[in-house]
Amino acid sequence: xxxxxxxxxxxxxxxxxxxxxxxxxxxxxxxxxxxxxxxxxxxxxxxxxxxxxxxxxxxxxxxxxxxxxxxxxxxxxxxxxxxxxxxxxxxxxxxxxxxxxxxxxxxxxxxxxxxxxxxxxxxxxxxx
Numbered sequence: 001x002x003x004x005x006x007x008x009x010x011x012x013x014x015x016x017x018x019x020x021x022x023x024x025x026x027x028x029x030x031x032x033x034x035x036x037x038x039x040x041x042x043x044x045x046x047x048x049x050x051x052x053x054x055x056x057x058x059x060x061x062x063x064x065x066x067x068x069x070x071x072x073x074x075x076x077x078x079x080x081x082x083x084x085x086x087x088x089x090x091x092x093x094x095x096x097x098x099x100x101x102x103x104x105x106x107x108x109x110x111x112x113x114x115x116x117x118x119x120x121x122x123x124x125x126x127x128x
Contacts, residue, residue: 001094004072004079005030009102021074026098031090034070034079041067041083062086 001007006017007026014023014030024033040062047057060067063086070080070090082091 001096002079004077007096007098007101009098009105012098016072016075016077016079018077019072019075021072023072026096029090029092030094031070031080031092033073035073035076036090037069037071039067039069041065 001014004017005023006015007013008015008022011022012026014026014033015021016023022033023030041060042062044067045059047059049057051057051059066084066086068082068084068090069078070082071078080093082093084091
């Protein structure tokens, strides 16, 4: 489904592609099964001009926006990031039609091995 997230069609669960950790039911929002780091947006987008002199510094105001980093609770791989309004629940960004997806894979037949993309490895520079 994404670089670090897949669905096991037999169990109907979201899984981490790095460590195979079951994140939660694929009938719901995968983000509910991940760890969340609520980042101060000024850490990511530091002020360009002096905040002691100017109200608007070209840096996001933490009272208006938050940056949420979603990570696998087992291996720590960052699965998703979103910009959100403070107090707003996590966005439900992927709703999967499981019966249709299962039918699509069934139509491919048993002889064709499912291809999930290249293997995900922890390469140099990929920190957890």
